[in-house]
Amino acid sequence: MATALTPRTDVAGIYRPAGHLDAATALAPYKGAWDARMAAHLLRRAGFGSSPDEAAKYGSMDVHAAVDALIDFPTTDSLPEPDDLYDPRAAYMQYLQPGMRPGALDDMTKRKIGQDVRQHERQSVIALQRWWLNRMLVTPAPLQEKMALYFHGHFTSAAIQKGVSPVMVYNQNQLFRTSALGNLRDLTWQVSTDPAMMIYLDNARSDPQHPNENYARELMELFTLGVGNYTEQDVRESARAWTGWILRPRDGTVQFVPFRHDNGSKTFLGETGNFAGRDIVDIIFKQPASATFFANSLLNFFVYNGPEPQLVDAVAKLIRKNDFTIKPVMSTLLRSNVFYSSRAYRALVKSPVEFAIGTYKTLGAKEIDDRAQRALVQMGQILFYPPNVAGWPGGANWLTSQTVIARENFLASIVNSPMMDSVDWMQKMPLKASQAAKDLIATVLHGDASAQSVAQLTDYLNGAGTSALGMLSGENYPERIRGAAYLTMAMPAYQLN
Amino acid sequence: MKRRNFLAGTLTGLAVVANTQHVFAQALAQSPLPGLPGAANRCLVLINLQGGNDGLNCVVPFGNPQYYQLRPTIGVARNDVLSINDKVGFNPTMRSFKSMYDKGMIAVVQSVGYPNPDHSHFRSTEIWQTAAPDKYEHTGWLGRYLDDANLPKDNLFNGVALAQVLPEVMVAGKTDVPAIAQINGYGLISDRNNSASMAYTKLVSDNRLPFSSPYLAHVAEIEDHAQKGSQELPKLIAGYKPAGSYPATPLGRSLALAAQIVGSNLGTRVLYVQHGSFDTHVGQKATQDRLLGEFSDAIKAFYDDLAAHGADNRVLTMTFSEFGRRTAENASRGTDHGEASPLFLIGGGVKGGMYGAYPDLSDTNMGNLKFDTDFRSVYATVLERWLGRPSAPILQGQFSTIAALG
Numbered sequence: 067m068a069t070a071l072t073p074r075t076d077v078a079g080i081y082r083p084a085g086h087l088d089a090a091t092a093l094a095p096y097k098g099a100w101d102a103r104m105a106a107h108l109l110r111r112a113g114f115g116s117s118p119d120e121a122a123k124y125g126s127m128d129v130h131a132a133v134d135a136l137i138d139f140p141t142t143d144s145l146p147e148p149d150d151l152y153d154p155r156a157a158y159m160q161y162l163q164p165g166m167r168p169g170a171l172d173d174m175t176k177r178k179i180g181q182d183v184r185q186h187e188r189q190s191v192i193a194l195q196r197w198w199l200n201r202m203l204v205t206p207a208p209l210q211e212k213m214a215l216y217f218h219g220h221f222t223s224a225a226i227q228k229g230v231s232p233v234m235v236y237n238q239n240q241l242f243r244t245s246a247l248g249n250l251r252d253l254t255w256q257v258s259t260d261p262a263m264m265i266y267l268d269n270a271r272s273d274p275q276h277p278n279e280n281y282a283r284e285l286m287e288l289f290t291l292g293v294g295n296y297t298e299q300d301v302r303e304s305a306r307a308w309t310g311w312i313l314r315p316r317d318g319t320v321q322f323v324p325f326r327h328d329n330g331s332k333t334f335l336g337e338t339g340n341f342a343g344r345d346i347v348d349i350i351f352k353q354p355a356s357a358t359f360f361a362n363s364l365l366n367f368f369v370y371n372g373p374e375p376q377l378v379d380a381v382a383k384l385i386r387k388n389d390f391t392i393k394p395v396m397s398t399l400l401r402s403n404v405f406y407s408s409r410a411y412r413a414l415v416k417s418p419v420e421f422a423i424g425t426y427k428t429l430g431a432k433e434i435d436d437r438a439q440r441a442l443v444q445m446g447q448i449l450f451y452p453p454n455v456a457g458w459p460g461g462a463n464w465l466t467s468q469t470v471i472a473r474e475n476f477l478a479s480i481v482n483s484p485m486m487d488s489v490d491w492m493q494k495m496p497l498k499a500s501q502a503a504k505d506l507i508a509t510v511l512h513g514d515a516s517a518q519s520v521a522q523l524t525d526y527l528n529g530a531g532t533s534a535l536g537m538l539s540g541e542n543y544p545e546r547i548r549g550a551a552y553l554t555m556a557m558p559a560y561q562l563n
Numbered sequence: 564m565k566r567r568n569f570l571a572g573t574l575t576g577l578a579v580v581a582n583t584q585h586v587f588a589q590a591l592a593q594s595p596l597p598g599l600p601g602a603a604n605r606c607l608v609l610i611n612l613q614g615g616n617d618g619l620n621c622v623v624p625f626g627n628p629q630y631y632q633l634r635p636t637i638g639v640a641r642n643d644v645l646s647i648n649d650k651v652g653f654n655p656t657m658r659s660f661k662s663m664y665d666k667g668m669i670a671v672v673q674s675v676g677y678p679n680p681d682h683s684h685f686r687s688t689e690i691w692q693t694a695a696p697d698k699y700e701h702t703g704w705l706g707r708y709l710d711d712a713n714l715p716k717d718n719l720f721n722g723v724a725l726a727q728v729l730p731e732v733m734v735a736g737k738t739d740v741p742a743i744a745q746i747n748g749y750g751l752i753s754d755r756n757n758s759a760s761m762a763y764t765k766l767v768s769d770n771r772l773p774f775s776s777p778y779l780a781h782v783a784e785i786e787d788h789a790q791k792g793s794q795e796l797p798k799l800i801a802g803y804k805p806a807g808s809y810p811a812t813p814l815g816r817s818l819a820l821a822a823q824i825v826g827s828n829l830g831t832r833v834l835y836v837q838h839g840s841f842d843t844h845v846g847q848k849a850t851q852d853r854l855l856g857e858f859s860d861a862i863k864a865f866y867d868d869l870a871a872h873g874a875d876n877r878v879l880t881m882t883f884s885e886f887g888r889r890t891a892e893n894a895s896r897g898t899d900h901g902e903a904s905p906l907f908l909i910g911g912g913v914k915g916g917m918y919g920a921y922p923d924l925s926d927t928n929m930g931n932l933k934f935d936t937d938f939r940s941v942y943a944t945v946l947e948r949w950l951g952r953p954s955a956p957i958l959q960g961q962f963s964t965i966a967a968l969g
Contacts, residue, residue, distance in 0.1 A: 080701060081777040228845065268844050268895065276894035280844050283900075287683050298682065298929075371777070412776045444748070446727045454614075454840070456685045459728070462781055466729045466742030467789040471751055474789075478752035516771040522762060531758035549759050556753070557766050558782040559774075 082372030083409035089376040092404040103512040113208025115424030139207030148197040152190035154183040190232035213246035219457040223266040225450040234262040247393035274328035277305035295355040303332040307341040357382040370413040412562035418445035444472035481552045499527035499538040514559040612884040613839030618904030626650040629924040633891040656856035659863035667915030670967035676903035676934025687885035692732035706735030719792045724835040750793040800827040807868030814838045818865040845895040880909040903934035
């Protein structure tokens with residue numbers, strides 16, 4: 067069997083943690099020490115970080131209670147819905163006489179409507195991003211949102227470019243949320259007939275005479291199997307099987323239209339029959355490579371990059387045993403030895419969303435502010451606009467001089483904002499510089515800094531490098547504590563998840 | 564360029580910026596590069612036409628009736644083509660580009676590709692960037708060039724990527740290449756405060772942490788370089804006044820910055836720029852025409868600008884795209900992923916004209932153009948005849964060169 071392609075996060079496997087994997091006990095339940103630092107690790111991975119209170123709360127449970135609280139998450143029905151989502155069809159309706167088709171409009175009118183629609187759609191998607199970011203911050207079910215983010219990067223679709231409307235973006239996002247811990251095969255099928263996906267990867271524009279291969283290819287390459295586990299012929303045959311699915315222009319709903327379906331016999335991954343889309347999904351999930359592919363992908367997202375083949379195989383086995391239902395798989399992973407091992411600890415690079423939301427969490431903020439979305443653009447992660455169909459490459463790719471500057475400047479801007487006046491722990495730092503430095507590092511980094519860094523932060527608090535050299539005092543306290551909070555968050559450890 | 568001129572060019576920079584002396588000190592102390600005379604001052608600009616540029620509607624084989632049979636709705640009309648000869652011509656949006664071609668500044672290499680082509684954007688882009696079709700290689704071919712070329716180690720700008728995310732082609736084993744999306748905002752707010760700036764420098768170099776992470780050294784290095792590089796770069800390029808009329812497009816802005824960096828003599832040897840997306844499965848004409856027009860105008864402005872600074876002859880530009888597209892159009896007035904396509908070599912050292920085999924529309928791989936020139940032959944040509952390095956170690960194999968560079 068060909069092995070699945072190593073995900074883009076780490077093509078060469080050079081960011082696999084050093085040291086030895088104990089494959090035999092890797093997935094066995096973790097029985098080691100449990101405290102706020104371990105809880106914070108869990109909350110960074112299965113959520114978006116923690117406020118000091120949350121880290122303390124989860125730290126006072128045991129590992130199983132903490133994971134149970136994340137896995138058996140409460141209902142999130144009481145969280146606010148997004149504001150009105152812009153529907154471009156309304157704009158067209160204004161200009162259309164009864165019975166008139168949009169195609170009958172003259173070019174000038176079409177262009178005018180087009181500009182109007184694009185502007186409103188952009189605004190609507192920006193509002194939707196803000197809604198989701200706030201949801202990540204305040205949800206009582208962080209793992210649900212984390213899985214939605216994982217699926218957003220995995221089953222990539224992008225807003226607007228090809229006519230994916232804000233409503234479609236929202237519906238796909240909801241699909242990922244409601245399928246958070248559901249079944250991967252079912253989700254793959256639902257995504258395949260999701261309007262945003264059908265537009266983004268062109269299945270909505272395919273027909274038996276000219277089957278469009280875009281979705282057929284990416285379904286196997288990026289979503290389920292990986293390169294090397296299918297042939298070009300399989301792509302072509304799959305494209306034929308997917309014909310027949312259309313989007314109704316009137317209401318944007320998905321429909322199967324038999325006369326647009328290629329009813330001929332197809333041979334796909336070694337099986338032959340008059341296959342349609344659902345058959346393609348089912349055949350794909352019969353391939354051993356599908357479980358391997360998802361195992362690799364989940365390990366890279368939740369545990370560490372470049373996981374060993376033995377670890378991938380063990381998780382793949384677990385996935386197959388549970389027939390692709392993801393809840394028991396995540397439950398096992400999040401309580402496993404390998405997840406809490408020193409090899410997994412801070413072994414991932416924070417994505418910009420993790421970095422930004424984690425910062426608001428650390429500050430105990432109740433909502434994001436205007437900085438977040440601007441900064442996320444500069445850090446290289448715009449929700450609903452992945453760079454291409456392969457999603458965000460992640461890992462070392464997140465960090466360039468440009469994106470690191472964006473990260474640090476986001477922090478600098480936020481610590482100098484009025485928001486900081488309401489950060490509880492910031493007001494309670496001791497006046498003794500060395501103690502304040504320790505407390506900052508405990509609160510922000512859960513202690514993950516060297517004694518040398520504590521000393522340097524102490525020096526900074528005591529005015530090193532300023533003309534007005536002087537000990538930390540009531541007079542310079544707000545400015546220096548803010549500066550020191552920035553410097554603590556600018557330390558390398560803070561970039562790591 | 565003679566060594567004396569190189570000195571004269573850099574001394575101005577030294578006078579302006581005191582804290583960047585090491586960049587030049589290293590460059591000057593360095594013994595002359597083996598290989599071509601003047602290679603030390605040459606620069607390669609690589610433009611990635613992302614998404615798979617449709618070669619047949621870019622360099623249009625209007626002399627071949629089959630072309631119009633394959634493309635009844637999106638074919639470029641014979642009368643609109645900017646003809647090069649009686650067989651092919653440029654897309655009508657590429658007027659500026661054609662004027663440069665007519666001056667002998669452009670080599671068109673047709674039918675470039677590689678054996679067993681991959682149709683995935685991701686994998687084929689990776690193949691072009693790593694120059695390794697048969698295995699998963701971590702470093703890019705220009706990254707390996709940077710490692711190989713004995714460039715001054717303290718120079719943070721030996722290679723520069725004008726992109727938010729570092730492209731694989733610039734990933735090196737020993738050289739950290741800065742990725743810069745735009746120069747505005749390329750700097751740390753905390754550097755405005757001396758005390759914070761000093762503390763930052765110290766804290767990011769802390770390597771005695773109470774945990775180990777495979778990414779720790781990488782993060783620390785990038786944080787350090789982000790601070791140093793952003794302190795230096797704006798000052799180093801401030802003296803350069805752009806002299807081209809760049810289009811107000813992302814590519815126009817990128818190439819304006821590229822000219823500023825190259826023209827400021829920072830010792831930059833390779834520079835990456837991107838443009839796209841050319842992934843035209845649907846409604847190809849509008850998208851591709853816009854992108855090719857932007858490309859053509861931006862390239863013209865770039866070379867006008869460089870020429871005004873006397874730098875045009877030391878800057879070679881090369882384009883690439885992960886693949887061409889299917890010869891036949893699809894039901895959506897677009898084209899699907901294909902195989903071979905043309906690439907361009909522009910500017911310094913180029914012997915203008917047509918190279919490589921014309922696309923054969925009657926003998927295809929299931930509707931995809933077969934390749935004639937292996938892209939690694941073009942890379943080998945650039946490495947050996949422009950950058951002055953033996954190509955075999957970098958490309959991990961010996962490839963014949965083409966005559967387009969002299």
